[in-house]
Amino acid sequence: MTEQELIKGLREGDNIAFKQLVETKQSLVYNTVLGLLQNVEDSEDVTQDVFIKIFESIHQFKGESALSTWIYRVAVTTALEFIRRKKRKKRFGFLSPILGEDNEPTLDLPDFQHPGVELDKKEKAAMLFKAIEQLPENQKVAFILNKVEGLSYQEVAEIMKTSLSAVESLLHRAKTNLKEILKNFNNLTS
Amino acid sequence: MEKRYHIEEILNSLDGIQRAEPQPFLFTRIMGRMRKEEKTADQVIYRLITRPALALAIGCFFIGLNTYFIVDRLENSNQVSDNNQPLAAEYVQHNINPYEPNEIP
Numbered sequence: 001m002t003e004q005e006l007i008k009g010l011r012e013g014d015n016i017a018f019k020q021l022v023e024t025k026q027s028l029v030y031n032t033v034l035g036l037l038q039n040v041e042d043s044e045d046v047t048q049d050v051f052i053k054i055f056e057s058i059h060q061f062k063g064e065s066a067l068s069t070w071i072y073r074v075a076v077t078t079a080l081e082f083i084r085r086k087k088r089k090k091r092f093g094f095l096s097p098i099l100g101e102d103n104e105p106t107l108d109l110p111d112f113q114h115p116g117v118e119l120d121k122k123e124k125a126a127m128l129f130k131a132i133e134q135l136p137e138n139q140k141v142a143f144i145l146n147k148v149e150g151l152s153y154q155e156v157a158e159i160m161k162t163s164l165s166a167v168e169s170l171l172h173r174a175k176t177n178l179k180e181i182l183k184n185f186n187n188l189t190s
Numbered sequence: 191m192e193k194r195y196h197i198e199e200i201l202n203s204l205d206g207i208q209r210a211e212p213q214p215f216l217f218t219r220i221m222g223r224m225r226k227e228e229k230t231a232d233q234v235i236y237r238l239i240t241r242p243a244l245a246l247a248i249g250c251f252f253i254g255l256n257t258y259f260i261v262d263r264l265e266n267s268n269q270v271s272d273n274n275q276p277l278a279a280e281y282v283q284h285n286i287n288p289y290e291p292n293e294i295p
Binding site for chain 1: 195197199200201203204206207208209210211212213216217219220221223224227
């Protein structure tokens with residue numbers, strides 16, 4: 001099935017087209033979400049959310065960019081929304097009995113161990129992910145897309161709907177900030 | 191003794207990272223969730239309107255609305271009677287009884 005046929009099938013609500021989309025793009029969505037959320041269980045849930053969102057809002061895809069670019073955008077937006085919601089829940093957790101929200105645990109999770117990192121780099125990668133968490137949203141997105149997803153600056157720019165120079169600047173600032181954050185971590189030599 | 195790393199080493203620790211894989215049968219789980227969400231759409235509305243904060247807010251809104259209309263009506267009725275005062279006085283002034291003889295100055 002070509003990309004055009006896939007999009008047409010999705011617009012018609014075809015389950016076979018949807019199944020193909022999930023099978024071909026699950027790695028893309030899951031890895032992007034995992035890099036941003038740094039939690040395996042949450043990433044599984046958010047990946048499902050992303051695909052449901054894609055299926056329900058495929059009519060909003062105008063074809064101005066590649067389907068993958070649009071899917072990346074949906075994945076990033078959904079993951080960031082999830083992070084914001086979680087932070088809000090944590091901040092206003094004392095109001096949950098009044099608001100009638102589910103009492104999900106909002107505790108800080110232990111250091112994230114990405115399943116794809118080589119064994120001898122696990123500890124260092126965990127420190128890096130901890131530092132990435134402290135970056136501003138747009139720097140974090142640019143860094144994850146470039147370093148974890150391995151996308152080029154041009155592809156990152158298309159996903160973030162910004163210019164190439166803006167992405168270069170974002171990544172430069174992200175690296176500077178990461179160095180500062182890592183310097184402040186204990187037991188480090190520069 | 192705890193390990194110490196150079197910052198550059200940490201920054202490069204994601205080089206050569208492998209792709210992670212989600213749990214198998216993702217499509218089946220997504221379809222199951224979509225079906226479940228369809229079923230629970232009514233339950234979501236019920237849960238939303240029965241939230242204590244929302245119920246309280248709706249209650250306060252209607253009490254406020256009632257209070258506003260009651261106060262507004264009271265004010266209007268006072269104004270109407272105030273506006274009628276000069277008209278009534280004028281009516282009395284011009285209302286000459288034809289059966290009463292005019293006073294001869």
